[in-house]
Amino acid sequence: MQTRNKIFDDLSQLMTNAMGVAQGAKGEAETAMNSLVDRWLADRDFVTREEFDAVRSMAQKAREENEALKARLDALEADKG
Incomplete structure (x- = not known):
């Protein structure tokens, strides 16, 4: 045993x-x-997530600025016409 x-x-x-x-x-x-x-x-x-988010934020800001400039140009063209 x-x-x-x-x-x-x-x-x-x-x-x-x-x-x-x-x-x-x-x-x-x-x-x-x-x-x-x-x-x-x-x-x-x-790229890291932080780098991606930074570039995305920059692109969003640039897009918003372009839209604002386009609206100003459209308003100037409307005043001329």
């Missing part, structure tokens, strides 16, 4: 160690994949 418990204890310890190794490998694989994706994105020269 004692031998049987020893076998189960050894098997349990082996499985516990295997799970620890698997979890460590999973963590290393995730880190490697994140690093690979970060390098790939950096090589593609993508």
Whole structure:
């Protein structure tokens, strides 16, 4: 009976160690994949969200200014005519 418990204890310890190794490998694989994706994105020269939002804001302001200038030109042309 004692031998049987020893076998189960050894098997349990082996499985516990295997799970620890698997979890460590999973963590290393995730880190490697994140690093690979970060390098790939950096090589593609993508803009950050902050840069995109800044340029979008500038474009919106320019569009509003163009619309205001167009309205002024239309008003000047109407006065001439």
